[in-house]
Amino acid sequence: MKKIVGYGLLTVFILIFGFSLPVQAGDNILIAAASNLRFAMHEICRDFQEENSSIQTKVSYGSSGNFFAQISQGAPFDIFFSADATYPELLEKEGLTAKETQKVYAVGKIVLWFPKNSKVDPDKWVQAVTSTDVKKLAIANPRHAPYGRAAEESLRYYGLWEKVEGKLIYGENISQTAQFVHTGVADAGIVALSLAISSKMLHEGRYWVIPDESHSDIEQIYVVLKKGEGKKSIRKLLDFIHGERGGNILSRYGFVIPSVRSVGDNRS
Amino acid sequence: MNFAAPLLLSLKLSSVTTLLLLVLGVPFAYWLVFTRFRWKFLVESVVALPLVLPPTVLGFYLLMVIGANSFIGQWYETIFNKPLAFSFQGLVLGSFLYSLPFAVQPIQTAFSSVDKKLLEASWSLGRSNVYTFFRVILPLSRHGIITGCVLSFAHTLGEFGVILMIGGNVPGITRVASVAIYDEVQSLNYGGANMYAAILLSFSFIILAAVFFINRRFVRTL
Numbered sequence: 001m002k003k004i005v006g007y008g009l010l011t012v013f014i015l016i017f018g019f020s021l022p023v024q025a026g027d028n029i030l031i032a033a034a035s036n037l038r039f040a041m042h043e044i045c046r047d048f049q050e051e052n053s054s055i056q057t058k059v060s061y062g063s064s065g066n067f068f069a070q071i072s073q074g075a076p077f078d079i080f081f082s083a084d085a086t087y088p089e090l091l092e093k094e095g096l097t098a099k100e101t102q103k104v105y106a107v108g109k110i111v112l113w114f115p116k117n118s119k120v121d122p123d124k125w126v127q128a129v130t131s132t133d134v135k136k137l138a139i140a141n142p143r144h145a146p147y148g149r150a151a152e153e154s155l156r157y158y159g160l161w162e163k164v165e166g167k168l169i170y171g172e173n174i175s176q177t178a179q180f181v182h183t184g185v186a187d188a189g190i191v192a193l194s195l196a197i198s199s200k201m202l203h204e205g206r207y208w209v210i211p212d213e214s215h216s217d218i219e220q221i222y223v224v225l226k227k228g229e230g231k232k233s234i235r236k237l238l239d240f241i242h243g244e245r246g247g248n249i250l251s252r253y254g255f256v257i258p259s260v261r262s263v264g265d266n267r268s
Numbered sequence: 269m270n271f272a273a274p275l276l277l278s279l280k281l282s283s284v285t286t287l288l289l290l291v292l293g294v295p296f297a298y299w300l301v302f303t304r305f306r307w308k309f310l311v312e313s314v315v316a317l318p319l320v321l322p323p324t325v326l327g328f329y330l331l332m333v334i335g336a337n338s339f340i341g342q343w344y345e346t347i348f349n350k351p352l353a354f355s356f357q358g359l360v361l362g363s364f365l366y367s368l369p370f371a372v373q374p375i376q377t378a379f380s381s382v383d384k385k386l387l388e389a390s391w392s393l394g395r396s397n398v399y400t401f402f403r404v405i406l407p408l409s410r411h412g413i414i415t416g417c418v419l420s421f422a423h424t425l426g427e428f429g430v431i432l433m434i435g436g437n438v439p440g441i442t443r444v445a446s447v448a449i450y451d452e453v454q455s456l457n458y459g460g461a462n463m464y465a466a467i468l469l470s471f472s473f474i475i476l477a478a479v480f481f482i483n484r485r486f487v488r489t490l
Contacts, residue, residue, distance in 0.1 A: 030438065038455060058439040061454070070436045074336030074351030077438075175454040182456055200456040 027055045027233050030076060034083035034220065035061040035175035036108055036147055036192035039200065040253040041081070047249065048240045055233045063173035065144025071096055071225060078228025079237075081220065083108065083174070084146035088223035098229035101222075105241060106255035108218035109193040110150050111207040113181055118205070120188065125208050129188060130163050137164050138180040138189035140171045146218060147174040151190035153215035181205070193254035220255075271460070273440055274448035275467065281356070281444060282424040285363040289371035289420045294413070297375035298401065316369045323366065327433025330362050334434065359435050359442055363424045370419040378412020379405055411483055422475045425468065 033041045038061050045057040060077070062070075067080055068087040072094060082088050085104075091097050112129070114120050120128040129137055139155075140148030148170070155161040169185070171177030174192050181189030182204060196207045228234050240246045247257050300308065300315075318326060334352045335341050344352040352358045382405050390400040406413075428446040435442030437451055445464050452461035 030441075035454065060437045060439060060443070061451070062437060070354060072336065073331060073353050074341060074345070075354040075436055075438065076351065076441070173454070175456075179454050179456060 029055060029057045029228070029231070029233050029237060030078045031057060031059040031081065032067045032071065032075070032077040032079070033059050033061050033081040034064045034067075034146070035173040036083055036194050036220075037061070037081055038175050038195065039198035040194055040249055040255070043249050044241060044246055047245055048237055051240065051245075052233070052236055055236065057237070061173070061175065063140065063145040063148075065146075066173065068144075076227055077225055078231060079222060079224050079234055081105065081222045082146070083218065083220050084149075085219050085221045086146070088221045091223060091225070096226055098224040098226060101224035103222055103238075104219050104258045105222050106220045106250050107258060108147070108150075108220055109212065109254055109256075110147060110154065110190055110210045110215065110218070111193050111196045112210060113178070113189050113191050113196050113201070113205055113207045114187070115181065115184055115205045116203075118187060123208070126158060126160065129160060134164075134187040135167060136169050136180075136186040136188075137167050138169050138171055138177045138186035138191075140174045140177045140190075142170075145171070145173050145177075147190075147192050148177070150215040150218050154190070154210050157214040197252075197254050219258075271463070274443050274445045274464065277356075277440070277443065278425055278445040281359055281363060282421045284360050285367060285424045286371075286417050286421045288360065288364055289367060290413070290417055293368070293371040293375055293416065293420075294406075297372050297379055298405075300372070300376050301379040315372050318366050319369050323427070323429025324433060326366060327362070327430040330358075330365070330430070330434050334358055334361065353434055354436055354438060354442060356441060359431060359444075362430045362434050363427055366427055366430050367420040367423045370423045371416040374412045374416040374419065375409065376412075378409035378415075381412075382408045414482055415479055418475055418479045422472055426472065 031041070031045075041059055041061075045059060049055060049057060060067075064082040064084055064087045067075070067077075067082070068090060071077060071080060071091060080088065080091065085102075088097065088102050092102065112125050114128075118133070120131075120133050128134060139151040142148040142152040152161065155164060169180060171180055171189075175195060177189050178191045178195045178201065180186045181191065182201060190210070191201075191207075193207075193209060195201055196205075222238075224234060241250070250257055300312065305311070331353060332338060333340055334344070336345070336351050336353065341352055352361070386404055386408070387400055390404050391397075395403070426446060427444075428450070431442060431444055431447055432450075435444075435447075437443050437447050443451065445468055449461045449464045449468075452458070452464065
């Protein structure tokens with residue numbers, strides 16, 4: 001009988017031990033960021049922490065739609081940098097965001113990217129993507145990745161969708177899409193400009209910026225989530241992003257920086 | 269990003285899960301061996317399910333059960349003031365179910381292969397079930413218990429699909445080594461991915477070699 005009690009105690013001990021270990025230090029910001037920000041956000045956080053050494057930022061990257069699902073299920077993020085306006089809006093409708101914190105922080109662009117050993121001439125890209133040189137064309141999954149949606153819109157705009165549909169491969173998010181074409185799994189891919197001009201990709205291939213008029217604006221919006229509501233460290237991070245240093249990083253990665261305005265202002 | 273953090277998290281998750289499986293798996297295996305319950309085969313099937321199920325199936329239903337909109341998820345959040353999904357605790361729960369057969373089956377096999385005569389001898393000498401369990405069955409089942417623990421540990425270390433579904437990829441909380449590989453590849457940082465992958469590969473090999481070594485020695489000393 002004693003041993004059974006001992007067993008029970010041991011179980012309780014393990015549960016308490018396991019469940020109490022991960023204690024978060026005070027000034028942590030947990031960021032969910034659309035994966036087109038992968039390299040830009042890394043630099044932003046690095047420089048931000050240079051100025052604010054007491055604040056720790058931790059970033060998870062993924063598709064905006066996936067983050068929407070995770071946050072709805074209770075994922076503990078403080079702030080969400082979406083690649084569009086839809087998902088922050090949906091989160092606000094679900095009551096999971098801090099009031100009036102949605103803001104456009106960048107407008108993105110998409111590019112058609114070819115590995116450097118590709119024989120394709122990016123200037124004749126329409127012929128290229130429909131030719132047999134491109135057997136697989138990578139785009140992000142339009143169902144939950146805004147950059148995938150933009151890619152689909154552009155392909156339809158140029159009347160290419162039906163022609164290339166059979167050779168599309170879908171990345172789970174835009175950085176997986178970039179990975180597909182970077183590793184040569186795909187012969188071409190439609191990726192975010194911010195990834196194409198990152199140091200990892202810039203010298204590995206060539207790209208052609210797809211004109212903005214072929215797709216709806218990729219207005220990227222962030223929103224502070226319930227868990228991050230009122231946190232001073234987040235205010236500081238946002239000031240940094242809207243400030244000169246943050247703005248410079250974003251423009252260097254090819255984003256167009258909107259004049260500071262909130263979504264609310266925009267509507268009224 | 270801190271390179272060691274995902275590895276340490278993986279080790280922590282595997283250790284907690286294995287301890288939990290050991291403590292709960294042993295009495296459960298004992299029950300499975302000695303019960304006369306008619307529907308035991310159904311219980312055994314449920315335990316074995318993670319062996320054949322795609323991890324996404326387990327992950328999906330777990331997310332439905334422990335997610336923020338579920339009864340359990342809300343109940344947990346009321347008590348502990350934080351959500352169960354996308355937390356370390358949620359991962360422990362997922363890993364526990366995912367690795368359950370890897371702990372229970374070897375232990376169950378070991379228990380049932382203990383010679384019944386020894387048990388009857390113990391009982392006829394007036395020893396209780398509990399005494400017999402700890403002094404006869406358990407020592408004779410050492411190898412099964414060690415195998416169960418090592419396999420659960422290794423299996424939890426290699427878990428990916430369930431974790432991505434119920435934990436996402438949150439640095440420091442749910443980004444374990446297997447998820448870190450996926451993340452490094454998407455960062456086009458193949459060197460980093462290779463480091464994690466090589467560590468997991470060597471570790472798994474060492475663990476399995478150790479199991480086979482222990483079992484071989486056990487057979488020899490028998």
